[in-house]
Amino acid sequence: MDDRQWDSLKSAVEGSGGDRLCAFIVDSPWLPRWRGCSMLDYFGGDEAWFEANAAAVRRFPGAALLPGFWAEYGMCTEPSAFGAKCVFPEDEFPFASAVVPEEDIDEVEEPDPSRAGLLPFVLRRMRWAEPRMAEMGHSYRFSVSRGPLNIASFLMGTTEFLIAMKTEPEKVRLLLEKVTSFLLAWHELQRATFPSIDGIMVLDDIVGFIGREDFIEFAEPCLARLFAPAASVKLFHNDADCAVSVDRYPGIGINLYNPGIQLSLGEILARSEGKMAILGAIAPRDVLAALSPEEVAAAVRAQEAALPRGARLVRSCAGGMPPKVPSENIDAFIKAVGD
Numbered sequence: 001m002d003d004r005q006w007d008s009l010k011s012a013v014e015g016s017g018g019d020r021l022c023a024f025i026v027d028s029p030w031l032p033r034w035r036g037c038s039m040l041d042y043f044g045g046d047e048a049w050f051e052a053n054a055a056a057v058r059r060f061p062g063a064a065l066l067p068g069f070w071a072e073y074g075m076c077t078e079p080s081a082f083g084a085k086c087v088f089p090e091d092e093f094p095f096a097s098a099v100v101p102e103e104d105i106d107e108v109e110e111p112d113p114s115r116a117g118l119l120p121f122v123l124r125r126m127r128w129a130e131p132r133m134a135e136m137g138h139s140y141r142f143s144v145s146r147g148p149l150n151i152a153s154f155l156m157g158t159t160e161f162l163i164a165m166k167t168e169p170e171k172v173r174l175l176l177e178k179v180t181s182f183l184l185a186w187h188e189l190q191r192a193t194f195p196s197i198d199g200i201m202v203l204d205d206i207v208g209f210i211g212r213e214d215f216i217e218f219a220e221p222c223l224a225r226l227f228a229p230a231a232s233v234k235l236f237h238n239d240a241d242c243a244v245s246v247d248r249y250p251g252i253g254i255n256l257y258n259p260g261i262q263l264s265l266g267e268i269l270a271r272s273e274g275k276m277a278i279l280g281a282i283a284p285r286d287v288l289a290a291l292s293p294e295e296v297a298a299a300v301r302a303q304e305a306a307l308p309r310g311a312r313l314v315r316s317c318a319g320g321m322p323p324k325v326p327s328e329n330i331d332a333f334i335k336a337v338g339d
Contacts, residue, residue: 002137005064006198010232013256013277015312020337023064023279024330025237025258025320026056028074029093033323038091043073050129054136059327062334066235066279067142067201069133071125073118078146079154080117081182082108098157102164105171108155110178113186123193130194142235143190143197147204148179148222155179158206165214172218180222187226199233202226208240208260215245220252227253235279239319242268250275261318265303269311277312282333284317289325293332300336 001009011017032042035052042048053069074094076086084096100108113119126140133139152175153161164172183202191197207219227234234253238245239260246268249257258279259268265281282288287299300315307313315337 001064001066001068001139001141003139006139006141009064009314012312012314013233015277015310020315021064022062022315022334022337023066024316025067025279026053026065027070027072027320029323030321030325031056032091034325034327039093040088040090043088043094046125046128049125050132054132057136057138060330060334062338063330067144067199068138068140069126069129070144071122071129072144073122075146075150075154077118077122078151078183078186081111081113081119081186082117082151082155082179084117084154086118096154098155098160100155100175102156102160102168102171105175108175108178110182110185113182113189119186123189126190126194139196140190140194141197142199142201142233143187144201145183145186145203145226147202147207148176148183148226149206149210149219150204151179151183152176153206158209161206162209165210165218169217176218176222180225183226187229191229198231199235200227200229200231201235201237203237205238205240207238207245208242208262210244212244215248219245220248223254224252237320243271247271247273256314258316258320259318265311265313266306266308269308274308274310274312277314279314279316281318282316284319284322284325288317288329288333289322291329293328296329297332297336300333304337 008017008019008021012021031052032039035055037048042052056065076094076096079096080086084099086096088094233256235256236254237258241262242259243263250272254276256277256279259281261283268278282299288296
């Protein structure tokens with residue numbers, strides 16, 4: 001993100017800015033195919049990765065792309081530090097296989113983010129790209145990670161993890177404690193390496209698969225620790241159902257939330273009492289990816305017309321940029337917001 005976009009984002013989150021800011025979470029599900037390269041080339045080559053991100057920045061100057069030049073390996077990034085087996089198909093999303101049976105949780109060691117798994121390669125790519133980004137006027141603004149429940153579900157298997165919440169809650173708390181401590185160190189390492197970082201971004205869809213009591217018991221303490229460090233923007237992504245937990249997000253420290261489509265924008269704002277800004281919430285697949293540019297623009301205008309007075313909204317889609325969104329639809333979205 002450049003300075004203007006970052007300042008606009010901070011103003012939108014604070015509720016002090018008058019600009020209608022567009023911003024999209026942009027990463028590997030959309031970027032490689034939009035750029036015309038395979039996912040394996042995108043993950044494996046510095047030049048392919050950088051040029052895809054730089055091309056998107058140049059092509060869509062009217063939108064902030066979040067977190068901006070995201071050096072990631074899909075869902076494999078953080079689980080790899082715990083020894084997860086990572087599989088990278090030629091042109092499909094990579095995945096990490098479960099490696100921590102319930103009975104082995106006691107033996108799990110907290111990884112060193114400077115040395116473990118794919119994380120050193122993430123940092124190396126970020127260092128390599130930083131001077132090139134600076135030539136474009138861009139800097140790293142966020143420390144980024146998947147969330148603790150998300151990572152734990154990859155380490156154990158999603159079904160096994162959710163069942164263990166009920167059958168072995170102490171073991172689950174222990175695993176989440178280890179994962180959260182690791183993530184705190186990982187975010188701190190990113191901030192220490194790149195002083196321009198002044199935002200925290202955490203993505204955890206598993207939060208949307210549990211009930212309110214489980215959220216308060218297992219998820220909330222972990223997220224509160226991750227969002228405790230000082231930062232101007234504390235962005236949380238959960239595009240699964242947020243109905244049972246969204247009212248708790250402002251108290252955790254979250255000031256910008258990227259939801260899914262399960263609740264309307266008005267319902268999310270009401271349940272959170274307008275205490276945080278929303279990054280959303282046009283339907284990503286069924287509108288932004290599937291409809292015509294004219295229909296996308298109409299959906300944006302309808303959202304604007306229904307926006308409650310005083311709402312803090314960063315105009316985006318619900319969730320991240322989905323695969324196969326054409327440039328013309330993004331152009332139509334940005335133009336409709338500007339109009």
